[in-house]
Amino acid sequence: MATTMTSPARSGAKTRRVTARAVEGQELALAGVLAVLWLVLSLVTDTFLTTSNLQNILFTVAPIALIGIGMTAVIVTAGIDVSVGSSLAVAAVIVAKLLRDAGVNAPTALLVAVGVGAVLGLINGVVVAYGRIHAIIVTFGTLNLFRFISLRIFDSQQVTGVPDTLEFLGGGAAGRTLGVPNAWWLVMAVGALVWLYMRYAPTGRHLYAIGGDATAARLAGVQVERRLVAVYTLTGVLVGLAACISIGGGGLVQQNIGTGLELQVIAAVVIGGTSIIGGRGTVLGTLLGALLVGTVTSAVTLLQWPSELTALFIGIFILIAVGVDLIRERRRRSR
């Protein structure tokens, strides 16, 4: 795995970012791992390659992948957003209460969710960009702050009896088109847009420049602050959409919704080959990373292995991904 990723970088280190290839090494490696895993699982179990199982994996992974798209952009700029779980709780409780108490329709609910997410993301972005404070501090602060806000809105009561207004995004039969969960169609659409943007748009390429060296990027005329505000706001918008997915067919929204989500998202991004120190990473990798995590989680249950093995496998994947990234970085510097 390591050799396929490092050899191209060695041969063309200076022109690396100018000639962007369609698919990068770690994405190919990840896709390979995923393909082998799926093949093995469909051979050893007769339950893996079933429609309902694949639907379950895609649906379960959708919110993580969706937020992961934004998180990829954030981490590429050498930032991070650990507040996404709490933001999701705020958006989810507001939307759930509006659906139940005001009976709003689906478009309104989606707009509100996106709006709330955007505002929370904007707050993160503005403080990170203009306050010049490290993103982990800012978003660690807002993680607590947003959780407080959501608990206040919950008002010591879980939201029960949420109607099924958003069931087209949920996990039931009404939430699928051509057998694929609509939530996953949404992930692919948003993923394709952001992938194209980060690859071809000049301002998209600027994100990598900021992550590589923010000072140099600024001197080169990149509007660093504006780009940073944009990526955190984008993440917020996607959190809002993810909140709608998690409400889905309605029912119950509990106070602990979104707790720990940030780590699942960051795990998917890092396993997807995005460098945690910034400057490298793609949306495609993140989607593959999220699918890998979802596949492993589901496979552990299908194989009737003890649940705690999931944590072991995900831990190993993260260490491999970070290790490969570090080795690559060292080789580049030592040259």
Add this chain to the structure above:
Amino acid sequence: MRYPRAVRTGFAVAMALVLAATACTRQQENGSSSNEDDTITVAFVPKLQGIPYFEAMNTGGQQAAEDLGVEWIYRGATTADPGAQTEIVRSLIQQRVDVLVVAPNDPDSMAPVLADAQEAGIHVMTSDTDAPNSVREVFVNQATAEGIGQALTDALMEAMGGSGEYAIVSCGQTAANLNAWIEVQREYTASQYPEAEIVDVVYAGEDEARAVSMARDLMNAHPNLRGLVGECTSSAPAVARAVSEAGRIGEVFTVGLGTPQSMVPYLEEGSSSAAILWDVEQLGYLTVWAAYQLATGQEFQEVNRVNDQLTEVQYFADQDMLLLGEPLRITAENARNYNY
């Protein structure tokens, strides 16, 4: 560039530590000198504040406090964090309450703090969750492991007709009470329902979305699966939701340990057959009553009459334990009678 970044990272880490340290020390308010008069002050520290379960206990506690003429303090942290809970208990010791009741997040780390409280002349109790190796004078137990495990199994077997494969979606893998119930379920199923079989036990944490996903995995992995148990208040609605979304109501039956309000929609649509719980408000009531007995120096009887609803509360002197009673079976018929 490399140097300033290192400095910034160091600063960032330092700030994170400061923030983490201060985040736990918020809960110092109304330190009123309530103990100057003769009113008995009973303080209860739940695992965390703001969840319906403990809010219902608070409601029952307030009612008892009114009936018995004691002052009731209800104060918990916003996260189920042992450290934050210890802070709050220590601040209550400073306030010199008469009776301190704790539902410990971590029984072992709570034990020395309870010893300090006793040294300060405070009566110490546990409720909802015990700290067995502590100086607590009495533990108010909501139900025995046998009671819960058997009630869950009986309710599910009634729906499944006494036979078939079923699986359990539990929560924290280290939660001692859940594991004790699961153990009872295994033994009770094996002895009472030989035609039924537990095919898997999985752990979803306290994460509802994860529990839904794992419940579906279980249905996929076991095509003959006919039952699912949600072992805690977040997985009980989750297993019902999974069955509902998979369109398998009537084929796969679920029961769980869920709060009535959260289970109402699933009980009414039939994706959940029954929820097993205890009367949480009465648990709060009994807690304050027991505290009152301690503070006024009265002995517990073998069977105690607490109020009109709690007429036969058993006391087990060998374990210093009060038992609320039999678990409650919540169904579509009675779920709406409870407002938590």
